[in-house]
Amino acid sequence: MLSTPSPHREQILATATRLFFEQGYTITGVNQIIAESSVARQTFYHHFPSKEALCAAYLDARGADWIEALRRAGNGRRSARGVARGLFGYVEELAIETHFRGCGMLNMASEFADAGSAVRERVRVHKSAQRALMRELFLPFGVDGPLTDQIHVLVEGAIAGAASLLNVEPIHDALKAAEGLLKKAGRDERR
Amino acid sequence: MLSTPSPHREQILATATRLFFEQGYTITGVNQIIAESSVARQTFYHHFPSKEALCAAYLDARGADWIEALRRAGNGRRSARGVARGLFGYVEELAIETHFRGCGMLNMASEFADAGSAVRERVRVHKSAQRALMRELFLPFGVDGPLTDQIHVLVEGAIAGAASLLNVEPIHDALKAAEGLLKKAGRDERR
DNA sequence: ACCTAGATAGACAAGTCTGTCTACGTCTGC
DNA sequence: GCAGACGTAGACAGACTTGTCTATCTAGGT
Numbered sequence: 001m002l003s004t005p006s007p008h009r010e011q012i013l014a015t016a017t018r019l020f021f022e023q024g025y026t027i028t029g030v031n032q033i034i035a036e037s038s039v040a041r042q043t044f045y046h047h048f049p050s051k052e053a054l055c056a057a058y059l060d061a062r063g064a065d066w067i068e069a070l071r072r073a074g075n076g077r078r079s080a081r082g083v084a085r086g087l088f089g090y091v092e093e094l095a096i097e098t099h100f101r102g103c104g105m106l107n108m109a110s111e112f113a114d115a116g117s118a119v120r121e122r123v124r125v126h127k128s129a130q131r132a133l134m135r136e137l138f139l140p141f142g143v144d145g146p147l148t149d150q151i152h153v154l155v156e157g158a159i160a161g162a163a164s165l166l167n168v169e170p171i172h173d174a175l176k177a178a179e180g181l182l183k184k185a186g187r188d189e190r191r
Numbered sequence: 192m193l194s195t196p197s198p199h200r201e202q203i204l205a206t207a208t209r210l211f212f213e214q215g216y217t218i219t220g221v222n223q224i225i226a227e228s229s230v231a232r233q234t235f236y237h238h239f240p241s242k243e244a245l246c247a248a249y250l251d252a253r254g255a256d257w258i259e260a261l262r263r264a265g266n267g268r269r270s271a272r273g274v275a276r277g278l279f280g281y282v283e284e285l286a287i288e289t290h291f292r293g294c295g296m297l298n299m300a301s302e303f304a305d306a307g308s309a310v311r312e313r314v315r316v317h318k319s320a321q322r323a324l325m326r327e328l329f330l331p332f333g334v335d336g337p338l339t340d341q342i343h344v345l346v347e348g349a350i351a352g353a354a355s356l357l358n359v360e361p362i363h364d365a366l367k368a369a370e371g372l373l374k375k376a377g378r379d380e381r382r
Numbered sequence: 383a384c385c386t387a388g389a390t391a392g393a394c395a396a397g398t399c400t401g402t403c404t405a406c407g408t409c410t411g412c
Numbered sequence: 413g414c415a416g417a418c419g420t421a422g423a424c425a426g427a428c429t430t431g432t433c434t435a436t437c438t439a440g441g442t
Contacts, residue, residue, distance in 0.1 A: 008419090022304055023304050024301065024302050026215065026217040027217050029398075029399060030399085030400065030401085031399080031400090039420090040421065040422090041401090042402095042403095042419075042420075043418085045400095045401070045402085046418085046419090049401095050401080051401090099306045100306055101304060101306075102300070102301060106354070106355055107301040109354060109355060110215065110293060110297070110298040110302075110354075111301075111302070113213055113215065113292065115290050115291055115292075123355055124356055124357050126355075131356075146364070146367065150364045150367060150371070152352070152361075153349060153361050153364045154344060154348055154368070156347075156348040156352045156361070157345055157348025157349070157351065157352075157365075158344060159351075160348065161318070161343070161344050161347045164296070164297055164300060164314055164315060164317075164318040164347070165315055165322075169340070170340075170343075170344050173337070173340040173341045173344045174341070174344045176341060177344060180341070180371075180372055180375055181368060181372065183375070184374075184375040199389085220428075220429065221430065221431085222429080222430090230389085231390045231391065232390090232392080232431090233389070233390075233391095233432095233433095234388085234389060234390080236431070236432085237388085237389090240431095241431080242431090384442085385440100385441090385442090386440090386441090387440090387441105388440105389438080389439100390435100390436075390437070390438090391436085391437100392433100392435095393432105393435100394432080394433070395431090395432080396429100396430095396431100397429075398427100398429060398430100399428065399429080400425105400427090400428100401425090401426100402423105402424080402425080403422100403423080403424070403425095404421105404423080405421090405423100406419105406420080406421085407418105407421100408417105408419075408420095409417085409418080410415105410416095410417085410418100411415095411417105412415090
């Protein structure tokens with residue numbers, strides 16, 4: 001069965017992850033994935049019955065990785081402000097590293113127009129999980145749900161803004177905004 | 192010269208605008224644009240020497256339209272909060288109307304990985320103009336630059352977030368965050 | 383009446399795309 | 413020793429891609 005993780009499958013998925021993110025889905029052909037994975041055509045179609053199936057696997061893997069990385073970036077902080085700094089610091093790091101390629105999930109969604117498609121649904125579930133992660137990270141510091149949702153919007157805006165403007169300014173702006181909102185919330189609470 | 196606006200050119204550009212936005216750039220072929228524009232192949236290549244040239248024209252036109260629409264949505268308000276409500280109200284309206292298709296400029300950027308490409312540069316200039324527009328709209332109410340930049344991030348995050356989650360919640364969150372930041376700024380100012 | 387510019391339809395080149403197929407090799411368990 | 417699983421290499425089908433080409437038609441100016 002699939003209990004043993006096939007190295008071929010992993011290799012194909014790794015190549016696809018790189019190419020889908022760096023180039024985009026439509027523009028990346030299975031021929032290129034096959035060639036750069038150094039596997040045979042049949043091997044590819046054995047593990048993934050179609051390009052779209054590979055896309056689904058890519059979204060699942062990448063989504064989980066991203067959530068985990070974001071959790072690590074926000075964990076172990078001593079304050080809500082610290083969590084925010086961890087999050088946006090990681091976002092900045094990644095933006096520079098990827099040459100402002102933006103969010104892999106959102107980029108994929110932009111290539112699937114139909115809002116009812118399986119891809120869009122997967123992206124929706126992922127972003128929903130990201131939203132829940134914000135709650136999880138800020139909850140220990142008494143930050144309420146509505147505010148964590150607002151910070152989530154700032155994270156999304158930071159990534160999208162950096163990809164548009166090709167620099168890290170929007171990420172800094174987002175962090176400042178998050179700090180402002182947290183400060184305000186603290187002040188309101190003490191009243 | 193190009194002083195007389197050719198109706199054919201306009202027709203092609205209108206079709207491309209629709210298809211590029213609804214479907215995406217790579218997936219939309221010139222054949223489809225030609226067919227749905229009801230022009231001859233040669234006519235297409237007469238007005239646009241290549242698909243990429245058409246893309247550039249699309250970005251220019253759509254970018255200008257978007258800025259203008261956003262200006263109208265934020266203009267004629269009596270307070271900074273009113274401007275924010277106008278802006279996010281328009282963003283919400285559009286998100287629903289387009290079935291959460293997101294931002295046409297950002298979607299296009301996501302299909303051009305090379306950060307140095309002409310397309311990415313055009314998107315960058317557009318977002319820069321959008322940033323300047325935020326300043327212009329909020330300036331009459333004494334809102335300073337850094338804060339308008341933060342609101343701009345919220346606008347970006349609202350559009351991207353709505354496209355991801357397939358609902359308008361992120362837009363409401365963004366508005367709440369903007370109102371919070373404006374309120375906080377007003378309070379700080381009075382201190 | 384004639385000439386030119388612009389539009390038309392459509393063939394065409396040269397390449398790409400996804401997915402299926404055959405034919406051949408190699409490794410493992412029984 | 414041999415069957416079956418798994419791998420490889422590569423041909424192939426059929427559709428699609430962008431951009432160029434020819435050949436015909438039509439309208440306006442002189």
